[in-house]
Amino acid sequence: MPYTEELKRLIKIVEKTRAERVARKRRGEEFPLMSMEERAEVLKYHPDYGEEGRREIKVGPSKGYRVAHEIVDLLEARSRVDPDAVDLSQIHVETDVLIIGGGGAGTAAALLAEEQGAKVIIATKLRHGDANTMMAEGGIQAAAKMEKDSPYIHYLDVMGGGHFKNVPELVYTLVTQAPDIISWLEGMGLMFSKLPDGRLKTMHGGGTSRKRMHYAADITGIDIMRTIRDEARNRPRISAMEFSPAVELILNEHGHCVGALLYNMETEEYHIVKARAVILATGGCGRLHIQGYMTTNHYGATADGLVLGYRAGVGVCFLHTVQYHPTGAVFPEQLEGFLITEKFRAAGANILNIDGEQFVNEREPRDVEAAAFIRECLVRGKGVPTPTGKLGVWLDSPMIDILHGEGTVEREFPGKFIAHKRFGIDISKEPMLVYPTLHYQNGGLEYNANGETVIPGLFIAGEVSGGVHGENRLMGNSLLDIMVFGRIAGKNAAIYAQEKAKKGKLTLDHVRAYHRELEEAGIVTDRVAPMLLPDYTDPEVRKRQLTAYYVGTLR
Amino acid sequence: MSGSETEKEAHTTATEEAKPEVAINMIPVFVMGKRYDVPEGLTIMKAMEYAGYKFIRGAGCRGGVCGACATVYRKAGDYKIYAGLACQTVIEPNMYLTQIPFYPANRAEYRFEELKPEPEEIFKLYPEVFRCLACNACTKVCPMDVEVMDAIAAIKKGDIAKAAELTFSCIQCGLCASRCLGELPQYHIFQLARRIYGAKIAPQAEHLKQAAQAVEEGKYEKVLQELMGMGIEDLKILYQEREIEPEMAGEDWEPADKRHL
Numbered sequence: 001m002p003y004t005e006e007l008k009r010l011i012k013i014v015e016k017t018r019a020e021r022v023a024r025k026r027r028g029e030e031f032p033l034m035s036m037e038e039r040a041e042v043l044k045y046h047p048d049y050g051e052e053g054r055r056e057i058k059v060g061p062s063k064g065y066r067v068a069h070e071i072v073d074l075l076e077a078r079s080r081v082d083p084d085a086v087d088l089s090q091i092h093v094e095t096d097v098l099i100i101g102g103g104g105a106g107t108a109a110a111l112l113a114e115e116q117g118a119k120v121i122i123a124t125k126l127r128h129g130d131a132n133t134m135m136a137e138g139g140i141q142a143a144a145k146m147e148k149d150s151p152y153i154h155y156l157d158v159m160g161g162g163h164f165k166n167v168p169e170l171v172y173t174l175v176t177q178a179p180d181i182i183s184w185l186e187g188m189g190l191m192f193s194k195l196p197d198g199r200l201k202t203m204h205g206g207g208t209s210r211k212r213m214h215y216a217a218d219i220t221g222i223d224i225m226r227t228i229r230d231e232a233r234n235r236p237r238i239s240a241m242e243f244s245p246a247v248e249l250i251l252n253e254h255g256h257c258v259g260a261l262l263y264n265m266e267t268e269e270y271h272i273v274k275a276r277a278v279i280l281a282t283g284g285c286g287r288l289h290i291q292g293y294m295t296t297n298h299y300g301a302t303a304d305g306l307v308l309g310y311r312a313g314v315g316v317c318f319l320h321t322v323q324y325h326p327t328g329a330v331f332p333e334q335l336e337g338f339l340i341t342e343k344f345r346a347a348g349a350n351i352l353n354i355d356g357e358q359f360v361n362e363r364e365p366r367d368v369e370a371a372a373f374i375r376e377c378l379v380r381g382k383g384v385p386t387p388t389g390k391l392g393v394w395l396d397s398p399m400i401d402i403l404h405g406e407g408t409v410e411r412e413f414p415g416k417f418i419a420h421k422r423f424g425i426d427i428s429k430e431p432m433l434v435y436p437t438l439h440y441q442n443g444g445l446e447y448n449a450n451g452e453t454v455i456p457g458l459f460i461a462g463e464v465s466g467g468v469h470g471e472n473r474l475m476g477n478s479l480l481d482i483m484v485f486g487r488i489a490g491k492n493a494a495i496y497a498q499e500k501a502k503k504g505k506l507t508l509d510h511v512r513a514y515h516r517e518l519e520e521a522g523i524v525t526d527r528v529a530p531m532l533l534p535d536y537t538d539p540e541v542r543k544r545q546l547t548a549y550y551v552g553t554l555r
Numbered sequence: 556m557s558g559s560e561t562e563k564e565a566h567t568t569a570t571e572e573a574k575p576e577v578a579i580n581m582i583p584v585f586v587m588g589k590r591y592d593v594p595e596g597l598t599i600m601k602a603m604e605y606a607g608y609k610f611i612r613g614a615g616c617r618g619g620v621c622g623a624c625a626t627v628y629r630k631a632g633d634y635k636i637y638a639g640l641a642c643q644t645v646i647e648p649n650m651y652l653t654q655i656p657f658y659p660a661n662r663a664e665y666r667f668e669e670l671k672p673e674p675e676e677i678f679k680l681y682p683e684v685f686r687c688l689a690c691n692a693c694t695k696v697c698p699m700d701v702e703v704m705d706a707i708a709a710i711k712k713g714d715i716a717k718a719a720e721l722t723f724s725c726i727q728c729g730l731c732a733s734r735c736l737g738e739l740p741q742y743h744i745f746q747l748a749r750r751i752y753g754a755k756i757a758p759q760a761e762h763l764k765q766a767a768q769a770v771e772e773g774k775y776e777k778v779l780q781e782l783m784g785m786g787i788e789d790l791k792i793l794y795q796e797r798e799i800e801p802e803m804a805g806e807d808w809e810p811a812d813k814r815h816l
């Protein structure tokens with residue numbers, strides 16, 4: 001739906017201040033960045049900072065840790081299956097390395113594991129590549145222009161973004177492997193945006209001190225995902241099992257991870273895959289709609305990996321923070337939650353309140369930026385109301401065409417341009433209305449720089465993990481994270497499979513023990529986890545679905 | 556309010572995405588021929604969910620980038636077949652629709668490192684490109700406005716670069732293949748073209764290899780170890796002192812402080 005008359009009137013106010021703002025931009029005058037004190041002040045308005053959104057986990061390796069209710073609900077839930085009903089002698093298929101999750105981290109891991117000679121199965125919930133990786137737009141960081149940048153400077157940026165709490169070894173690995181990752185992707189045929197001599201174009205992202213965001217127009221994630229997936233499909237030793245999410249890890253009598261129980265969502269059968277090593281790469285949790293927020297995440301981002309790993313004994317860290325992307329669409333309604341990449345701000349678009357005034361620098365770290373929007377709307381009363389009673393702030397995209405030449409918005413942001421055009425909004429002429437949206441799981445399962453967890457044979461990579469981004473990830477560091485740690489986990493899991501994997505009897509005793517722990521903690525619940533898929537059925541319809549028990553696809 | 560993914564009560568995991576709040580106008584849509592009345596303004600995806608469908612196939616990103624939700628439809632009194640993405644297309648009254656979550660298409664396997672940047676490589680792997688009848692049904696059906704037929708024509712003429720550029724926004728939903736009289740798997744052919752272009756035709760970035768090598772040779776090892784050993788307060792000072800590359804700076808910008816480069 002195009003802008004209403006009322007919103008068009010408000011856009012006129014934005015247009016009035018535009019010429020002056022463009023002139024300031026041209027002179028290099030920016031809205032001042034906040035001091036550390038100002039940041040601390042505004043962060044009080046961030047959804048992470050209220051204790052009412054959290055509670056203590058009562059069971060498991062991180063007992064006592066306070067995280068979002070929506071996550072605790074899943075950790076304090078029973079298995080989807082009765083362990084006694086599973087016949088562990090019925091092995092469906094055996095492999096060297098089982099990778100759970102066919103997103104960017106899982107696929108990168110598959111390539112490296114295969115290169116070590118391993119036979120690899122990727123078991124994934126939806127289609128191979130239906131993942132948050134596919135949705136990434138902005139780009140991927142790497143300090144690869146040595147005349148102005150280095151891993152040292154990248155390291156500082158990462159730490160500052162994460163409130164200096166990140167695990168140093170992980171950050172070290174992230175920033176040092178970055179240039180090689182970009183080169184690896186280029187070698188597989190990624191179509192990075194380039195200058196005529198082949199140098200990669202780079203730009204800023206929130207919290208970067210150097211322009212080191214590499215990109216493939218505004219669909220970097222698509223190009224990464226489809227390219228590495230294509231390569232995985234070429235490798236004869238890699239196969240993918242789609243629509244087969246893992247619902248439980250399987251251990252052996254020595255406590256080593258030796259496979260997983262998969263659920264064929266179409267035939268509703270459970271299958272056992274036995275492996276010499278397992279990599280958990282299930283991504284994030286946006287579809288839990290933490291604190292009721294809309295989300296940018298794909299359909300299957302339901303924190304399954306957290307549940308699987310936690311039940312088997314891997315602790316969680318940095319899960320008390322969740323990333324809200326500052327700029328999610330709030331209008332038109334149909335695009336709600338839709339990510340509007342940070343690159344609009346990097347390319348010069350201002351953030352404005354209802355009076356067409358700037359109130360925050362456009363390049364603060366994400367949490368600070370998002371909190372500033374929330375404060376402007378909810379505390380200072382300067383938000384722009386939508387026809388359905390929500391609030392947003394303006395993202396003044398037309399400035400980009402004025403600054404960089406007509407046609408820039410359409411050329412550099414084809415995805416966003418088309419998506420809005422479908423609703424009669426021309427974002428090269430009209431600003432966009434935005435508000436924070438649930439975007440990224442900053443924390444997750446504990447691991448080390450080798451991709452190992454406390455459970456021998458269980459490796460992890462990607463958004464399901466916690467530590468490298470501390471309390472807040474910077475844009476462009478997640479795509480980097482999943483490539484770096486995906487490759488590491490793949491390689492190390494393959495080596496483990498060849499050299500260290502130990503034979504032993506398969507067991508689901510850890511699930512039985514977890515159930516006992518729930519009972520002992522007095523948690524009586526019919527909740528089951530992992531969730532697998534969110535349920536968006538109309539509640540009235542759901543009431544009439546008498547024989548359906550709606551938790552994921554469970555019936 | 557329609558299509559709300561926001562208004563959820565805290566502490567619940569079940570969400571009610573398609574629950575409308577303001578004056579609801581219900582309109583009929585026909586899912587695989589069967590009528591459901593749903594609130595107007597919803598996307599096809601949310602309308603089906605509202606009606607009670609729970610997707611296993613046919614939904615992925617929910618944001619128009621993954622191609623899981625290809626849908627074909629007709630409108631009342633109109634002979635034409637339309638196509639779109641269920642997550643992006645808004646319903647109209649009396650739409651007749653069905654999803655095509657999967658369409659079989661031949662995909663060639665190859666060893667990418669052995670391929671030469673020549674069109675003959677594509678012809679060998681996909682001889683069916685020459686079965687294109689230039690009917691343009693593929694372009695008409697493409698939800699991403701890719702010039703599909705022109706891109707196939709470019710490949711036939713040997714212009715891999717042009718095919719790569721024309722198909723850059725392809726999300727591989729498969730609708731083109733479903734309509735193709737010549738039975739071409741266009742989206743697989745384009746994937747190959749883009750990879751050949753990206754790795755073997757477009758100019759390569761030398762600076763990446765140099766930067767990777769500098770790391771390999773341990774150039775930053777000492778300063779990084781220092782950083783890793785530092786307490787938060789010292790790190791904060793360094794962080795606040797960072798020299799920030801100006802947003803409008805050109806490619807030739809260099810920092811004044813070159814100590815850590």
Ligand SMILES: Cc1cc2nc3c(=O)[nH]c(=O)nc-3n(C[C@H](O)[C@H](O)[C@H](O)COP(=O)(O)OP(=O)(O)OC[C@H]3O[C@@H](n4cnc5c(N)ncnc54)[C@H](O)[C@@H]3O)c2cc1C
Pocket residue numbers: 100101102103104105106123124125126127128129130131132133134135136137138139140141220221244245246247281282283284296297298300301302304305339439440461462463464475476477478479480482530
């Ligand atoms: C809209 C959007 C834009 C973004 N933009 C950027 C950006 O510009 N730069 C950046 O660096 N980062 C960005 N990110 C973040 C980044 O894309 C993700 O954090 C990253 O891709 C996660 O990769 P992953 O492989 O860990 O998880 P995913 O890519 O999500 O893959 C996880 C896979 O596991 C599968 N899975 C889930 N549960 C199970 C189960 N039980 N069994 C089997 N399989 C399962 C999922 O279906 C999925 O295929 C963005 C994210 C979103 C959503």
Ligand code: FES
Pocket residue numbers: 613614615616617618619620621622623624640641642643
């Ligand atoms: S669900 Fe991904 S394109 Fe529609």
